[in-house]
Amino acid sequence: MVYDTHALAAPPSPASTGTPLVEVRDLSVEFVSRESTTRAVNGVSFSLAPGEVLCIIGESGSGKSVTMRALMKLHPAKHTRISGYMRVADHEVSAHSEREMRDIRGSHISMIFQEPMTSLDPVYRIGDQIAETVVHHKKCSRADGYARALELLKLVGVPSPERRLKAYPHELSGGLRQRAMIAVALSCSPTLLLADEPTTALDATVQIQVLVLLRRLQQELGMAVIFVTHDLSVAAQIADKVAVMYAGRIVEYGSVADVLQHPAHPYTQGMLASTVSGHMRGQIIEAIPGSPPDMRVRIEGCSFVPRCKSVKPACRRGTPALVDVLQGHQAACANFV
Amino acid sequence: MKPMAERDFANPLPINTADRGGRQQPMLLVQSLKKHFPVKSGLLQRQKGAVRAVDNISFSVLKGETLGIVGESGCGKSTLARLLMHLITADACTLVFDGDPVSEIRGITLRDLRKNMQMVFQDSYSSLNPRLPIRNTIAYGPVVHGMAKSDAERLANDLLNRVGLRSEIYGARYPHELSGGQKQRVNIARALALTPRVLILDEAVSALDKSVEAQVLNLLNELKRDFNLTYLFISHDLNVVQYISDRVLVMYLGQVVEIGPVEEIYGNPRHPYTRALLQSRLSMNPAERVTEPPIGGDPPNPINPPSGCRFRTRCIFAEGVCEASQPTLDAVTGDRHPAACHMTDPMSGHTKAAA
Numbered sequence: 001m002v003y004d005t006h007a008l009a010a011p012p013s014p015a016s017t018g019t020p021l022v023e024v025r026d027l028s029v030e031f032v033s034r035e036s037t038t039r040a041v042n043g044v045s046f047s048l049a050p051g052e053v054l055c056i057i058g059e060s061g062s063g064k065s066v067t068m069r070a071l072m073k074l075h076p077a078k079h080t081r082i083s084g085y086m087r088v089a090d091h092e093v094s095a096h097s098e099r100e101m102r103d104i105r106g107s108h109i110s111m112i113f114q115e116p117m118t119s120l121d122p123v124y125r126i127g128d129q130i131a132e133t134v135v136h137h138k139k140c141s142r143a144d145g146y147a148r149a150l151e152l153l154k155l156v157g158v159p160s161p162e163r164r165l166k167a168y169p170h171e172l173s174g175g176l177r178q179r180a181m182i183a184v185a186l187s188c189s190p191t192l193l194l195a196d197e198p199t200t201a202l203d204a205t206v207q208i209q210v211l212v213l214l215r216r217l218q219q220e221l222g223m224a225v226i227f228v229t230h231d232l233s234v235a236a237q238i239a240d241k242v243a244v245m246y247a248g249r250i251v252e253y254g255s256v257a258d259v260l261q262h263p264a265h266p267y268t269q270g271m272l273a274s275t276v277s278g279h280m281r282g283q284i285i286e287a288i289p290g291s292p293p294d295m296r297v298r299i300e301g302c303s304f305v306p307r308c309k310s311v312k313p314a315c316r317r318g319t320p321a322l323v324d325v326l327q328g329h330q331a332a333c334a335n336f337v
Numbered sequence: 338m339k340p341m342a343e344r345d346f347a348n349p350l351p352i353n354t355a356d357r358g359g360r361q362q363p364m365l366l367v368q369s370l371k372k373h374f375p376v377k378s379g380l381l382q383r384q385k386g387a388v389r390a391v392d393n394i395s396f397s398v399l400k401g402e403t404l405g406i407v408g409e410s411g412c413g414k415s416t417l418a419r420l421l422m423h424l425i426t427a428d429a430c431t432l433v434f435d436g437d438p439v440s441e442i443r444g445i446t447l448r449d450l451r452k453n454m455q456m457v458f459q460d461s462y463s464s465l466n467p468r469l470p471i472r473n474t475i476a477y478g479p480v481v482h483g484m485a486k487s488d489a490e491r492l493a494n495d496l497l498n499r500v501g502l503r504s505e506i507y508g509a510r511y512p513h514e515l516s517g518g519q520k521q522r523v524n525i526a527r528a529l530a531l532t533p534r535v536l537i538l539d540e541a542v543s544a545l546d547k548s549v550e551a552q553v554l555n556l557l558n559e560l561k562r563d564f565n566l567t568y569l570f571i572s573h574d575l576n577v578v579q580y581i582s583d584r585v586l587v588m589y590l591g592q593v594v595e596i597g598p599v600e601e602i603y604g605n606p607r608h609p610y611t612r613a614l615l616q617s618r619l620s621m622n623p624a625e626r627v628t629e630p631p632i633g634g635d636p637p638n639p640i641n642p643p644s645g646c647r648f649r650t651r652c653i654f655a656e657g658v659c660e661a662s663q664p665t666l667d668a669v670t671g672d673r674h675p676a677a678c679h680m681t682d683p684m685s686g687h688t689k690a691a692a
Contacts, residue, residue, distance in 0.1 A: 059546035060517075159634075173635035174410070203409035204573065204617040209630040211619075230546065233619035237626055256623045274551035275621070278579035278603060284558070285580075287551035291516045 020047035021224050022071070022192060027084035029066050029075065036296040040066040042248040043084075045322075048241075050191065053218060053225045055239035055256070057232060057271075061292055063248040064228045068194050071226070072111055073101050088192055107137040110185035114197040116177035120169040126153075126180050127165030130187055137188045152183040157213060175206035179213070186217065193218070195227045199234060211237050232275055236260055244268050247293050247303035253322060254329030264331040266308050302334065310335060356400075358436030363397040364535060364567045365421070365454075366433035370394045372413075372420055373428055376640060388639050390416040391427075392591040395666075398535070400435075403561070403568040405582030405599065407575060407614070409636050413591040414571045418539045421569070422456050423447055435534075452482060455528035459540035461520035465512040465527075472497065472508035475527045482531060489530075496526040500556060518549035522556065529564065537569045542577060554581060575618050579603055587611050590639050590647040593666055597674030607676035610648045646679065658686045 029041040041063040048054050058064040069075055070082055073093055086093040088109055096104065105111075113119045121129060130152055131145030138144075146165070153161035156179040169177055178198060185193060195214070199207040215238055218225050229235055235242055235256060242259040244252040244267065252265040263269045270288035290307040293299055301316040302308070308315070314334040322330040323337060371394075373387035391413045398404045408414050420427045423440075431438070434453065438444035445453075458464040466474055475496055476489035484492070494504035500522040512520055521541060528536055538557070542550045554577065561568060572578050578585060578599075585602040587595040587610065595608040606612045616631035634651050637643060646664050649655040658679050666677045679685035 059548065173638075175635040203636070204575065205409065205613055205630070205632055206635055208617045208619065208627055209633065212627060212630050215626075231619075232547075233621050236621050236623045237619050239623070260621060260623060271547060272621075274548045276551065276554065276574075276576045276580045277621075278576055280580055281599075284555050285551040287555060288548040289552070291518055291549060292546075 021050040021052075021089060022046075022048035022226070023085070023087045024067075024071070025085040027067065027070060027086060028082070029063070029070050030081040031075075032079055032081060038295045039298070040248055040295055041070070044245075044248070044250055046243055046250065046253065048192075048224050048226065050224050051218075051222045053227060053238055053240045055227045055229060055235040055242045056245055057229060057235055057242060058245035059230060059292055061295065062245040063295075064245050065196050066248075067245070068111075068196060068226055068228055072105060072109060072194060073098075074111075103137070106133050106185075106190075107188040108190055109192045109194065110188070110190040111194040111196065112178075112181050112185045112198045114200050116174070116181045116201075117169060119181060120177060120184075122169055124168075125165065126167050126169065126172070130180075130184050133184055133187045148187065149183070152187055153180070155186070155217070156180075156183045157209075158183075174202055175209060178202060178206075178210055182210075182214070182217070186221070189221060190223060193223050193225045195225060197229055198227075200229070200231070207234075214238065232260060232271065244271075247299070248295060249303070249319070249332065250322060251304070251333070252331045254326075258326065258329040262329075264325045264329065264336065265304075265333050266310055266335075267304050268331075270307070270309075302332075356435070360400060362400070362436045363433075364400045364435055365398040365569075366431075367397065367421070368395045368431040368433075369429055370417070370420060370427055370432075371429040372416055372425065386640050389591045389642055390639060391420060392642075394588075394591075394593055396586055396593060396596060398567060398569060399584075401565065401567055402583040403570055403581055405578035405585040406569065406571045406588060407573065407578050407585060408588035409573065409614075411590075411636055411639060412588040413639070414588050415539055417588070418456065418537045418569065418571055421537060422451070422454065424456075452531045453533050454535040454537065455531060455533040456537040456539060457521070457524045457528050457541040459543055461517055461524055461544065462512060464524055465520060467512055470509045470511055471515070471523045472504065474512075474523065475530050478527065478530045492530060493526070496529055497523075499529075499560075500526045501552075502526075516549075518545055518553060521545060521553055525553075525556070525560070529560065532564075533566070535567045535569065537571070539571045540573070541570075543572060543574065550577070557581065575615065587614070590636060590642050592647060593677065594648065595674075595676040595678075596666070601674045605674075607674065607681050608648075608678045609652050609654055609680075611676070613651075646677075654680060654687075654689055656687055 025045045027041055027044045031038040031040060044067055056064040071086055071093060091104055127146055127149045130149035131142060134140065134145040134148045135142060149165055150161055153164055158164050158176055158179050172180060199210050202210060227238055239256040242254065242256050243250045246267050252259055252268050259268060263272055273286040274288055276285060288307050293303050301318060302320055305311055305315050312334055320332045320334045320337060322332045325331050325336055370391055372391040373389050375384045376386045376388060378385050406414050419425050434445060434450055439450050440447050472490060472493045475493035479489040479492060480486055494508060497504040497508055502519060502522055542553050545553060560566060570581055582599045585599050586593055589610050595611050602611060606615055613632040632651050637650055643650050645661055646659040649659040664677045664679045666675050679687035680689045683690050
């Protein structure tokens, strides 16, 4: 079995004929416990073209990771109520059984996480963990799986990959561990990569290496990527499209240049104004007052009202829908209706 | 200790009544601070080596300034903070607090040092007692230091109001009933309860969301002015450090590689590591994407750090001299912006050394 980066490229899917690769319509996720119901995601809709990078930006508790995990069907069925339509390539996520999902995860859809130490198995060698995924999905021999693992470690830029194949996760530095996890995720050439804050735990000098690597791999392999982050500057580095989430809803969506350079929603504007930069020395930062709402309480009207500086009576009446501000740039704010 | 001459005296700070050494005396003088953690293994637990977490560090903190400390994870910045607070014992150290040597004869006691120097930690939840209402948490320190309980609770209420939490609403709450930003405000109030003169902020805003981080940074700036505080601000976020600091200290693998005024460090970095660190900052403009990382690799293991200059394994300017000898921070004396790099020392023999 011979692999090179070209052969790794995603196979042409029906999506390349103009239909989006990912379609999510009116997704809602609720976590139910005896005491309360947390409405983590409330009616999120978006679509993603093949080979496109979508960044979901939001603060902790905004529902960005929950949205992504729902796409992978990773939420425990017992305590979660999911409604809405989710499709990735030919797979309608809600229609698949847990058993079928196991074949889809890691082959068509892969995911990388924030903390590589907890998502790699500490008692298996790196090479074994990559080969295991390959053998499971491609039904090839163990030797071929190892050959592929070596190939992948070279691809993600791990120095002396032959030696690293035999290393345990704790023997690698944070940056190398994250690269090894990317290698596992890419092992079966997924058409969609889900990345949940993969660079947040890394040092600045290593974070930039991993971002450059992800961007290069995404372009070479033609994958679509959904990248969750709280860091606007990370989104500026990697995204094609940006969706800003607040309190379980997408409040702004558009191309990365539109959203970051000409933000329309008061929340996005506030986020940009409160991001500290060096030239603000000696000035008071324009912080958004207050804190995000408690998702256990149902809110009437726009959930940003308590923190917003331009509140109108209409804001309290109903939840604003995403409307076009410009071509392809949408915001959910009563000021644009 | 020289950088006093550059202090801005046009706008002098109100003299703190607790001031002992005078305005010129640095608040903190740290000399040859060292901490090696032994690494033991095998049946007999013999020592196999040592993590050189903090290796021979000297610096001073001036009165009323904010000294920012930056570096990557594992460079020893948090160990440094804990050593200063004496939460872990140093292998070697001379610490002078406002002219008084700490825990020496004719110096100040550890108890007095801790009264004057307080710390705020990164994890706002684990640093609060989950079984105490936050008012009692704040009053705890003053009571231990001899204040009457009713006075301490009144003080706690005042401090809660001061950090933006209304005491009648929040005073009786427990930590789990507060958000991350609110908990960090409680930690700051607790640190202020003993009227300290120095606050060590160890990644105090790093775990907060951006919009909350901005609120806490504004609060820290206010408190510094109102309570006449000196800050040691430890962070990995270069933008935040640039915003809040007067001087910046850059650490790499347990050593100081560069120290200087904030505008010098950010405008004219002298050490190749500082330059790489600054180039790793991400732009908010999608048109300015980085295509080539400024440096490769991860920081090496501090158990067996490279010989000579510790940065040489990742440095593009490394030469023979960098392997042979360790550059020192004060090679050029009288410099207010020294860097521990052979290229800044004309006598070092490095081909790129400034003449």
